[in-house]
């Protein structure tokens with residue numbers, strides 16, 4: 226991808242995730258496993274009170290705020306979507322329980338942070354979307370202090386496993402289109418100069434998410450049938466979505482698709 230194409234892809238992705246449709250389907254947490262999985266990753270990363278944490282591609286800031294409260298740390302969230310970044314800022318101000326969070330509209334692949342100052346970097350369900358993953362890991366290593374930890378959770382797709390029909394909005398919502406295999410993420414981290422410390426399979430969370438998604442899509446389709454009997458051209462994917470969800474579920478069961486947590490350390 227050349228640079229203008231990359232910028233367009235990032236804007237489209239940000240527009241999709243801050244859309245009402247994504248909110249209706251996914252809620253405020255835009256990754257499998259919700260806050261329970263985020264906190265599990267935070268514990269694996271050993272986040273300490275007072276740490277400075279960066280949440281790359283933070284969406285509406287739900288994880289950043291939860292991590293700040295759970296681990297008593299300060300979190301800087303970086304998000305490409307201006308609407309999502311603004312919502313994150315507003316939510317942090319309005320939340321009944323205070324969090325030490327700061328939100329910046331920016332490119333997580335070029336985080337606007339000083340080098341070697343961050344104790345821990347979190348990146349949930351977003352590395353799979355970044356067009357230049359090795360460069361993103363290089364940037365993560367750059368902002369981390371020596372001994373700092375990188376917690377990555379993401380969709381994994383074993384080579385050649387993705388069905389053709391997932392090259393659409395459902396594939397994008399599920400972060401499948403450009404995801405790596407388990408070995409692919411391991412190589413990405415180690416070739417990026419990080420020391421891999423832990424990894425865990427959390428693929429069951431995809432099954433839970435798919436079940437939830439299937440229920441919500443069923444309701445959307447039923448409502449659509451009553452209110453607007455013919456699907457608009459840009460809603461065609463809705464008709465195929467239930468079959469695709471069944472197909473993806475089978476891929477998870479077969480071990481071809483999953484969701485994994487990785488923690489790697491910047492060598493001291």
Ligand SMILES: C[S@@+](CC[C@H](N)C(=O)[O-])C[C@H]1O[C@@H](n2cnc3c(N)ncnc32)[C@H](O)[C@@H]1O
Pocket residue numbers: 235238239240242243253254255256281282283284285287288303304305306309331332333334348349350351354355400
């Ligand atoms: C699947 S959502 C995950 C959001 C959040 N990390 C979470 O788990 O709830 C992916 C997010 O990445 C953002 N994004 C994609 N590319 C980005 C980039 N280069 N810089 C910053 N944000 C980006 C999208 O706008 C979207 O909010």
